[in-house]
Amino acid sequence: MIYLNLFLTFFKIGLFTIGGGYAMIPLVLEAVVENGWMNEADFMNFLAVAESTPGPIAVNMATYVGSTQGGILGSALATLGVVLPSFCIILLIAAVIRNFLKYRGVQAVMGGIRPAVVGLILSTALTMILGTVLGVSDLKTVPAFDFRAPAIFAIIVGVSFLPKLFKKKKKLSPILMILISAVLGIVFYGFWG
């Protein structure tokens, strides 16, 4: 039953994502790959779209995966699933336990989860870089090295440091970075290849 599966999968993601936005990336990536809904490249393609459109990444992801797997109903159910846990929990907090965060036990659990979430995000980023930039996906296959992805990565890192170079406080927006990388992709793969 695809609808139930979509709802439950995204309910679980909504329930276990603490820290917003990027914290849900490891969980969603795992879920969509495991269910065969997307591969890693599809996931990153859509992540770029989610970054450049309004709204929380988790909701965008749920809507997109739901729509490709189960049409409008799947899309609505996946979105409902990802929203429902936070809705219930916050309602409970706002209505009953306003000083939820002041409980020492809650703080202790949060204190354990916070470093874990940072670790999950950074290690997801590192394995993605190994796979996408350097072509190493697991230890069994010999990496197919291609200079173009590392070159693009190096240019993007360089561009991200430009504002610092000119002593500007403001960082480049992710959308601008995505546009620059799109141009680089066309130049490197379209005209070179």
Place this chain on the structure above:
Amino acid sequence: MNRFKQACHMFLIMFKIGLFTFGGGYAMIALLQNEFVANRKWIEKDEFLDMVAIAESTPGPIAINSATYLGYRRAGVIGSAMATLGVVLPSFIIIFIISLFFDAFLSLEYVAYAFRGIQVCVTFLILSAGWKMFKSLKKTPFNLCLFSAVVVAMIVTNLLAVDFSSIFYILICGAIGLFAFLLGNLRKKNKTKREVEK
């Protein structure tokens, strides 16, 4: 009836905010503060800051959490439902439309090339988001231990293609946090007991 009207008003405000928030939760917090604290004065600054702390440390997207909370404060349960619906609806509509033709769009030759560059950029964006969170993490021995244990375990299981859900890491580390806290409490209790006995 009055409450229903307020809930609908909440829906419209949150719809507008949902439509104009690019770049996720933190961008939205600035807009919310502007709307609810500075302009409408529906909520005190202190309570708003408390709300942000709660939204950050409870499950789910920060935008959804904030909308639910603010909606409840304004118009009860129906207010929170309408506010949440309002903040979700714009992205739902936009993404649903995109999902209908995204695959066809990607199969254009030069778009496919562009997205090979974009994939590289996305890895960088995730890396810098993680790095930013790492910088704001307090560097206590406890935090650093959990952090490095998770990073090593994640990368090893990924490279060996072992199936181990990241949910387990979150559950285990939450349990470790609670356990460390209880252990500390127990020690303190024993210490005061001994002092009393003396």
